[in-house]
Amino acid sequence: MTDNTNTPYIGPEEVLRKKKEYLIPCVYHFYNQPMQLVKGEMQYLYDSTGKKYLDCFAGVSVVNCGHCHPEITKAICDQVTTLQHTCTIYLTQNIVNLAERLAQITPGRLQKTFFCASGTEANEGAALLASIYTGKHEFISLRQGLHGRTKLTMSLTGLSLWRTDTTPVGGISFAPNAYCYRCPYSKRHPECDLACANEIETVIKTTTSGQVAALIAEPVQGNGGIITPPPGYFKRVKEILDKYNILLIIDEVQTGFGRTGKMFAIEHYGVEPDIMTMAKALANGTPVGAFTSRAEIADKYTRPGASTLGGNPVTATAALATLDVITKNDLPAQAAELGQYLKNGLSELQKKHPIIGDIRGLGLMLGAEMVNPDKSPAPQKLDAILEQMKDRGFLIGKNGPDRNVMAFQPPLVITHDDIDNLLNNLADVLTAVA
Structure with a gap:
C-alpha cells in the first residue's frame, strides 16, 4: 500500500530498524509483532497492509471524538491556511475564546487559564502556580500517580516504571492511593472509613516540614491501573487539605472531556479543585496542555510568562471544534451509557474467567486487572491476551505498576456493536489463554 502521495509504506520491520537507529531507546512500543499504523477513521485504525482495527485505547485517552473527525479536521485545515502561528505576545481571538469556554465548562470557580503544549507542562505549571500563591514549596502526591516526564513532574510521579531520574526533586511526600482491590490496610470500603484519605493528614504531620503548597492527584489514576477512588474520597481529602491551607491540584490529563461520563472526572466526587x-x-x-485556576490564585502569577506554542491559533481552533463536537453530541452521556454496557459485559466474562480479578473505572475509562489464582499479578498472560486481540483487530491498552491491567479507553464514538464484537472476541481469547 501507499500513502496519499503514492509513496509506498516501508512496513513495520523497516520502521523498527529506523527506530532502533535514530530514536532514543526510551521510546518503546507495544506488541512482539507490531504493525505500522497509517490511517485513522473515527473509532478505527488501519495498518500498512490495509487491516482494520477497533481502537480501544484512543492514543491513551486522546481522540475522544474519534480519529480525524471531519468537523475538527476541517476547522484545523481552515485555520492552517489562514494563520498558523503567533506567540502569546500578540493578540489573537481563538486563545481568549478557548479560555472563556473552559471557564464555562470547568467545575466551580475555575476561571483563568495558561496554555502550553502537553500534560507534563500543564502539571509543571500548576505546581509553579501553587508555590507562587502559597509561598510554600513542598508537595504531596499519591502512590501510582503519573504526572509527567520533566524533572519535577517525574518526581511527583508515584510509579517506579516512570521515575527514570536518579536524582529526583526533594520536598515531595507520597500518600497511599485509593486502591481498594489491593488495600494497603487490608480493609474494605465502606467499613474502612476512608483510611487511605485519612493517612494524608499523617503524611502532612510526619513527612513534611508543614510547608506544603499542594497535593496533586488524578481523579482516576490512568497509568496507575485505572485506580478509581470510592465515593467520598476526595471530599475527605479536601477537608484535610483545607485544614492545613494546602491547595488541591486535580490532574485531568487522561480523565477530562467526557471520558468518565462527565465532562471532568472530579465532578463525580463533588469537589472543586483549586487548580486543574x-x-x-x-x-x-x-498537542495541547492547560492549567486553570480560580482568579485569586491565578492573579498572583504576574511576572512575565509565555509558551511559544501554547494556545496558538491552530491548537485553539482544534480545541474549540473539539468542545463543540463533545457538547453537541453529548459525548459524556454517551460515555456513561456505553461504559456501563462494557462494564456489564466484562463482569459477565469475569464470572467465567477468574483471571479477571477486578473491574473498575468510570464511563469509558475501565480497567480489568489480570491475576493468577493466588491473586498475584499476571502480566505475561495479559501480554498474550493483548497480542491475540491485536491479531483479531482490537487494540487494547495496558497499565498498572505490574503492567497487568487491561485498559479500555476507546474513542467515545464507539457503538454497542463495536463493544459486542470486542467482548465476543475477548471471550474466545480468554478461553484460549486459560
Whole structure:
C-alpha cells in the first residue's frame, strides 16, 4: 500500500530498524509483532497492509471524538491556511475564546487559564502556580500517580516504571492511593472509613516540614491501573487539605472531556479543585496542555510568562471544534451509557474467567486487572491476551505498576456493536489463554 502521495509504506520491520537507529531507546512500543499504523477513521485504525482495527485505547485517552473527525479536521485545515502561528505576545481571538469556554465548562470557580503544549507542562505549571500563591514549596502526591516526564513532574510521579531520574526533586511526600482491590490496610470500603484519605493528614504531620503548597492527584489514576477512588474520597481529602491551607491540584490529563461520563472526572466526587490541569483530549490529538485556576490564585502569577506554542491559533481552533463536537453530541452521556454496557459485559466474562480479578473505572475509562489464582499479578498472560486481540483487530491498552491491567479507553464514538464484537472476541481469547 501507499500513502496519499503514492509513496509506498516501508512496513513495520523497516520502521523498527529506523527506530532502533535514530530514536532514543526510551521510546518503546507495544506488541512482539507490531504493525505500522497509517490511517485513522473515527473509532478505527488501519495498518500498512490495509487491516482494520477497533481502537480501544484512543492514543491513551486522546481522540475522544474519534480519529480525524471531519468537523475538527476541517476547522484545523481552515485555520492552517489562514494563520498558523503567533506567540502569546500578540493578540489573537481563538486563545481568549478557548479560555472563556473552559471557564464555562470547568467545575466551580475555575476561571483563568495558561496554555502550553502537553500534560507534563500543564502539571509543571500548576505546581509553579501553587508555590507562587502559597509561598510554600513542598508537595504531596499519591502512590501510582503519573504526572509527567520533566524533572519535577517525574518526581511527583508515584510509579517506579516512570521515575527514570536518579536524582529526583526533594520536598515531595507520597500518600497511599485509593486502591481498594489491593488495600494497603487490608480493609474494605465502606467499613474502612476512608483510611487511605485519612493517612494524608499523617503524611502532612510526619513527612513534611508543614510547608506544603499542594497535593496533586488524578481523579482516576490512568497509568496507575485505572485506580478509581470510592465515593467520598476526595471530599475527605479536601477537608484535610483545607485544614492545613494546602491547595488541591486535580490532574485531568487522561480523565477530562467526557471520558468518565462527565465532562471532568472530579465532578463525580463533588469537589472543586483549586487548580486543574488538562491536555490530551482537549484538542483531540493536536498537542495541547492547560492549567486553570480560580482568579485569586491565578492573579498572583504576574511576572512575565509565555509558551511559544501554547494556545496558538491552530491548537485553539482544534480545541474549540473539539468542545463543540463533545457538547453537541453529548459525548459524556454517551460515555456513561456505553461504559456501563462494557462494564456489564466484562463482569459477565469475569464470572467465567477468574483471571479477571477486578473491574473498575468510570464511563469509558475501565480497567480489568489480570491475576493468577493466588491473586498475584499476571502480566505475561495479559501480554498474550493483548497480542491475540491485536491479531483479531482490537487494540487494547495496558497499565498498572505490574503492567497487568487491561485498559479500555476507546474513542467515545464507539457503538454497542463495536463493544459486542470486542467482548465476543475477548471471550474466545480468554478461553484460549486459560
